[in-house]
Amino acid sequence: MRRRLVIVFLVPLVAILLTLGGAAGWGAARSIQQAFYAEQLGDLGYFVTSARQSLRSGSSAVVDAEVLRFQEVYGIDVMVFDLAGSVWAGEHDGAVLSDADAERVRLALSGRRAEPPGTVFPWVVADAALVEPVFDDGDVIGAVLVSADVAAPRAAILQQAIVLSVIAVALIGLGVLLVFRLARWVLSPVRRLDEAMVAIERGEMDTRVAEDTGPPELRRMTRVFNGMADEIERVMTRQQEFALNASHELRNPLNALLLRVEHLATGLGAEWRDDVEETREEGRRMVRILETLLGLARGGRSDSTISAVDLATLAARRTEAWRDVAGQRGIALQRAGQSSVMSVTDRTIVESALDAVIDNAVKFSPSGSTVEIGAGREGEMCRITVRDQGPGLTEEEAASAADRFWRSDDSRSVPGSGLGLAIATDLLASVGGELAVTSTEGDGLTVSLLIRDGAAS
The missing domain is CATH 3.30.450.20 (PAS domain)
Known part of the structure; x- marks a missing residue:
């Protein structure tokens, strides 16, 4: 403009x-x-x-x-x-x-x-x-x-031409300066709106624009913008309060559950040792998830838990953790990919995002099918891939699959909220990663967790 x-x-x-x-x-x-x-x-x-x-x-x-x-x-x-x-x-x-x-x-x-x-x-x-x-x-x-x-x-004549040329150049230069200042003055209300939107995008939700400046046409736009910012701040505050309250209230039942597991473990035989240890590990993982949720609710990021993570091992563990759930649905989980893929990232966030993707694959795969889960590296990009044998999506549907509350027409009868892949996308974005959804209609869905090595620093 x-x-x-x-x-x-x-x-x-x-x-x-x-x-x-x-x-x-x-x-x-x-x-x-x-x-x-x-x-x-x-x-x-x-x-x-x-x-x-x-x-x-x-x-x-x-x-x-x-x-x-x-x-x-x-x-x-x-x-x-x-x-x-x-x-x-x-x-x-x-x-x-x-x-x-x-x-x-x-x-x-x-x-x-x-x-x-x-x-x-x-x-x-x-x-x-x-x-x-x-x-x-x-x-x-x-x-x-x-x-x-x-x-x-x-x-x-030449002297007159030189004098007039110098005067014309000087006047044009002055005109250019005045025009730029005039354009800056005319666009100053729009610039303030733009700066306010950038500030809100950075997380400064209390940013507002004075409504008593600028031409009448822009004052109404400013009022609408301030109203929108107020509503966004109110909604985000409520979401933050809900996340804080939910994560805080879940701590006590979870700790009580872990104490009961320890108490029950004392009366079980050695044949139950592996099951007890898996239960303990799941409990500890849930504690880490709650801590991450608290950190994200307080300031948009959790406390720094960046460390070296073997994504192949992480994918294998989550595969084993979901095997019983998938087996109840008649779905087999199969490991694939490389045996070791080292990356520097947040283990808890990657685990949570992978759980959301596996849950989505198990939920929409037909009985008797197989879900492949594996990790690999492509240059500086690490990838965890979950591929199912479900009905798949069209290209347009795959582009919208990670949107909040989106569900395909063929999956309306399956219980769910349409938030799984959207949550995974947000979690990966917090560590500099992204989610990629590709599909061949009628040949299943492939969801990839892309993690740039050392991106979250």
Whole structure:
């Protein structure tokens, strides 16, 4: 918008300044030319009178002296011709007339007076030679040619052009500065709205814009923006309070459950040792998830738990943890990918995101199918892939699969809220990762957890 305003303001301004500068330059050049030719005509009239007296007396001595003085003092060459066309006075060093000057002399001797100079371009000074017939009692007795040096008027025209160009450039520069300031002033309310939106995007939810500044058209927009910001802040505050309360209230039941597991473990035989240990590990993982949830609710990030993680081992453990749940649905979980994929990331967040993806795959896979879970590395990008054999999605549906509350038309009958992949996406984004959903319709869905090595630092 700023560029458009600058163009709208600047182009007419520059056009006006150039037009006025061109008109001023043309007028100054014409004025200099007219003054130059006026002086020539005055000199021509003076020598016509002197030449008449000299031609009538038959002596060129007086005219020769005047011609010599004019040539030495003013640099003006004067030549007087008799009726036969011969040089009567003012010939110097055997000068030869040009064809144009010879034609002017011939016309003057036939009684034609000198024509006034026509209009020419400002940077051109017309031929400076003028010829006037000499009359005596109505009869032509000779002609006078005056030729002046055009260097002086050309220099004056050039000087005027330079001065006007400098003035025009200065005015255009000043106009550009004024146009930019004007555009900045016009767009200042929009800029304040933009800065407020950027601040809210950074998490400064209390940012607002003054509603008493700017044109009336933007004041309503400002009020709407402030109202929207208030609503967003209210909703986010409620979500944050809910997350804080929920995670805090779940701590006590979880701790009590872990104590009961420890108490029950004392009365079980050795054959239950592996099951008890798995239960303990799941309990500890739930504690870590609650701590992460508390940290995210308080400040948008959990406490730093970045460490070296073997994603292949992590995927294998979560596969084993979900095997019984999948088995109850008649679904087999199969490990795939590389045996070791080391990355620097947050273990709890990756586990939680992977659980959401596995839960989605198990929920929508048909009985008797297989879900493959594995990890791999592609350059600096680590990938955990979960591939099911469900109905799959179209390309348009796959692009929307990670949106909140989105569900395909074919899965409306399956219990769920449509938040699993959206939660996984948010969790991965908090550690600099992302979720990729690809599908071949009728051939299952592949969901990849992309984690840039060391991205969360």
